[in-house]
Amino acid sequence: MDLNITLLALGILGLLAVYQLFVYPAFLSPLAKVPAANFSASFSSLWSNYIRWANIENNTLYELHRKLGPIVRLGPNELSVDCYEGGLKTIYTGGFHKTDFYKNRFTNYGMQNSFTMIDKAEHSARKRMLSNIYSKTVVLASPTVKETTKSILFERLLPIFQAAAETGRSIDVHRLDYAYAMDSFMSYQFGLSIGSNFIQDDSKRNWYLDNFFGRRPWIYWITEHPQLAALLSKVGLHIIPKWVDESTEALEAWQIDICDKAERLLSTNPSIASTDPGNYPAIFATERAQFQKSDGVNWKTVSPGQAYPRRLEIASDMYDHNAAAHETSGDTLTYVYYELSKRPALQAELRKELLTLQPPILFPAETADISTVTFPDPKAVDQLPLLDATLQETLRRWVAVPGPQFRRTPAEGCSLAGYDNIPGGVRVSCLAYSLHRNPNVFPSPLEWRPERWLHATGDELREMRRWFWAWGSGGNMCIGSNFATHSMKHAIAAIYTNFTTEIVDAEGIEQAEGFTAGPVGDKLVLRFRHV
Template identity: 60%
Template sequence: MELPLAITIGVCFLVASFIYKFIVYPAFFSPLSKIPAANWTIHICPLWIYWIRYINIENQTILKLHQAKGPIVRIGPSELSVNCYDGGLKTIYGGGFPKHDFYARRFTNYDTENMFTMVDSKKHSARKRMLSSVYSKSTVLSSPTIRETTKTMLFERLLPIFQHSVETGQSVEVHSLSYAYAMDSFMAYQFGLSLGSNFVQDVEKRKWYMHNFFSRRPYLFWPDNLPGLTSALQKIGIRLIPKWCDDATEDLASWNLEICDQAEKKLAAETDIPPGDYPVIYATERAQFMKADGKERPLNGQSYPPRLELASDAYDHNAAAHETSGDTLTWVYYEMSRNPSLQKQLREELLSLDPPINFPPEDPSNIVLPDFKAVDNLPLLGAILQETLRIWTAVPGAQPRLTPYPSCSLAGYDNIPPNVRVQSYASVLHRNPEVFPDPEAWKPERWLKTSPEQLAEMKRWFWAFGSGGSMCIGSNVAMHTMKHAIAAIYTNYTTSIVDAEGIEQDEGFSAGPKGNKLVLKFHRI
């Protein structure tokens, strides 16, 4: 009888230990138990947050939770959302909290990590330093390559489409076109005009890329949240992600890798590449890799630095550039088309440039652009773009980090243990009424007509490009590209809405209009 009694006691002990560890402690004694919770289930089970993500209502749900419960909310047994600056943004993103492996799950290319997926902060910083100079504001605003490629993008690709629409009376679907313009502009700096994309003019190629890129998105829930289950089921023949998604990923990766290979051949074969064709970003990182380790790897008989590392970074950067800038431009055009008087005010400001960006140019063989710094410093243009980035944040979703060892304090709560997933959401930060009065309204004037103290506070909370060491490296290129498109359009045309159905922002880490379209009519001034 002793053995069964011992077994019974052992089983009871194990059950009691299980109940304490996974139910009693997290619900009543853990430091996290003191933090306001989304509901009672999240203390012991992550199913609630999984469900919220699965049905794709995370950002709006988190906003409502913070409005009801304050600056910090527990949304899972080991997961927090923080919506404050001191004890929040400043601590998490300025304090070196390591990245969650969400980034590696979502953004790894060629099975090779890139700058965006690097968890180790020192490694990330080293990779970022390789490219920091070429992405700096001073370099972007003075780059001969960007000067040449901007002329091509505006005067040969973008503006002729709008002029044709005026002459024919046809409307223009600008959402897809904005993706194309953003991609072409970035890749021209990344690889040069001859190797970069031409999605503005090559509509079929644009459709191919956008279909492959966006059609996979509904299936991202599984690898983002349940990678182990997704992988295990696939091994026994149950696919949560259709095979065509893998095929689409492979097609895009192959396309990008081929461009990288062409850039390498160009650099290896040519000594005098014109500014408009020079692959600036690629060449800069390539040189930094070769300088760092002094190694070269053979590819078809030619010297080649780390091929997949370069390609992984390149893919990540151009994918991010086209989506974020493309979505932002779409919402700028939408808001401007609803505000004819603001279009007039902006045009008056744009005509102060020397010379203005007039189309068609007086001398097509000798196009002169205004000084890039002058465009960058236009106050109303800057306010319009800043306000659009605030209310229509292209990356509205969670930016997850992990709390450090041995513990930390957040939003007034102490002893938060290590390895807790913690994150902020730009779409929630940007709707704090104490910082941004009437937060749901698009008001560019808030960036122009406010006290220095209030302006400084808004800038602290403005998070469209992130903050800290992992802040978006391409923000200066993005701002240049977007400002010149807006300036070129509203110098020469006015716009009005034909079809804006579904212009509301979708959900997700990055998110564009739900309807994936915006149709405008262009009118010559």
């Protein structure tokens, strides 16, 4: 009797398990009506984990949406969405929370930053601390940005291209683009004297980039299964090699040392913003001041090795911001130069536009004292139509953050892409890689065509801008987009005012897979000729 009851109970439990794990998700769940990416996707996450582990996610999802439509089921509790109304607009401006993807991948020093914060109120409060210093009005008018931009272009970057043009030597510009993007950003973040000098110090540049990108093959485990990786490491099975953690620690140590220098500078020279704008750590100082205001703390002079309030929180934000800046802007510039180098006539047309600046950015400068060089109004550079279209089209065709940006549906549920009753807690995402390839919005989407932004009708332009997602959207839109645009436009303007470029070696220029992604071959070799 007892045995029969036990067997009956086990049978019932087995049937319940089959129902819960297979029958309900595959046939009865509200998600069952959504086209599935794979036969197993309705009841298992193995397939979606496979495409992430194999690093083929972006193109796989793009092809699936072309085949199955604007919404695809990737797993029992996950959807990919590829439309604006009922998709991008609903998810990213409708208050959907982030997932642990961001916390797992982008936390620094064990401390969350604005990018990793899942709670909307917490994220908004942190973002507001820096929103003004990153605003377009402030960036274009900033004395620090003006001085640092001139210095980095005239004293660091352009002399390299001038020397190459004079000797006929070709240059691999890809890592140099990372260097320019990092130096440009960190000079606004920390000032010229404290920020990086990767353009001229190629050994430090390669040390940083080798450590930063060397960890990428293991990013799947860090992002998707950190607990499993940590558990296995405790029993001696290191899915993630120990040197990956060592690289992270080395990068964090380098970053926080720069923060500490900035703190000492500000605590000993509080008037540096007005007396020496080129060395003013503007972004660091802004967040520091906001924390001082909220905490009511008057920080004293900091000695080397001495902690100060909010040290790790500020450092985590600063690290996140410059890591994003150097990678995304560096990749974008590489693709700008690649596309322009294939089109001598377009280079000439762009140069004609650039020479209308008053004054144009001519190199070499007439004086050795760069501080006396007159630069064009940043607003005038920003408003050049062909320059803007060139950058805009590169951000579309070669979007630097092509991968899915994950959110969680709200507890009350929602409707997506024409499907109602989507339950709460479902992992959902859009990806710019696919959004930017919609032929109904961007005809011939795989072609790089700056003229699409110049000759579109008002309605066409509005539609393209709705689908354009290089900077994200909503409350989590890239905070640094205005500075990145300024930095990249000035690099393009300075180079193509003074030089022509042609391709020597573009093998591997096709875009890699990943949340962020540059050329597979990690190179672009160009020849420069002075005009």
